[in-house]
Amino acid sequence: MAPNKIQDGLVVSVQYTLKLDDGEIIDESTADDPLLYLHGADNIIPGLERALTGMAVNETKHVTVAPADAYGEYDEDALESFPLGFFPEDLELEPGLMLDMSDENGNLFEATIVDVNEDEVLVDFNHPLAGETLHFDIKVLALREATPEELAHGHPHLPGMHGH
Ligand code: ZN
Numbered sequence: 001m002a003p004n005k006i007q008d009g010l011v012v013s014v015q016y017t018l019k020l021d022d023g024e025i026i027d028e029s030t031a032d033d034p035l036l037y038l039h040g041a042d043n044i045i046p047g048l049e050r051a052l053t054g055m056a057v058n059e060t061k062h063v064t065v066a067p068a069d070a071y072g073e074y075d076e077d078a079l080e081s082f083p084l085g086f087f088p089e090d091l092e093l094e095p096g097l098m099l100d101m102s103d104e105n106g107n108l109f110e111a112t113i114v115d116v117n118e119d120e121v122l123v124d125f126n127h128p129l130a131g132e133t134l135h136f137d138i139k140v141l142a143l144r145e146a147t148p149e150e151l152a153h154g155h156p157h158l159p160g161m162h163g164h
Pocket of ligand 1: 153155156157
């Protein structure tokens with residue numbers, strides 16, 4: 001019998017609205033295009049995964065997630081200046097621009113330009129939602145057992161999706 005409450009090893013589809021403290025909706029996933037994730041595989045932020053544990057199909061919940069259980073506290077030390085020449089010449093450098101940067105080991109980081117002056121660019125390596133308390137309205141739409149392949153990959157597969 002298929003399990004009827006969210007637990008590890010299930011593929012879950014969720015509809016959600018995500019708001020910040022000021023009530024601004026910054027993300028949502030509708031019933032037509034739900035979030036699909038594998039429970040217990042760190043596909044989603046820890047605070048949201050914990051709140052979903054044990055929920056049943058059609059159940060709704062309001063969840064408040066503190067920064068530590070979401071995208072982390074804002075780190076003042078995660079700001080770094082780079083010389084203008086560090087960036088490709090054809091890149092239009094301006095505050096708010098998101099960058100994909102890598103270190104000498106090939107690790108990728110998302111970063112945001114904060115400030116640009118005559119010779120330097122100030123880059124913020126914090127996640128854009130670092131320091132934010134997140135308010136989710138969630139509704140569980142469907143549950144199913146993950147396939148062995150999904151469990152091995154650590155994420156859900158859409159119908160017809162394979163080979164990765
Ligand atoms: Zn896969």
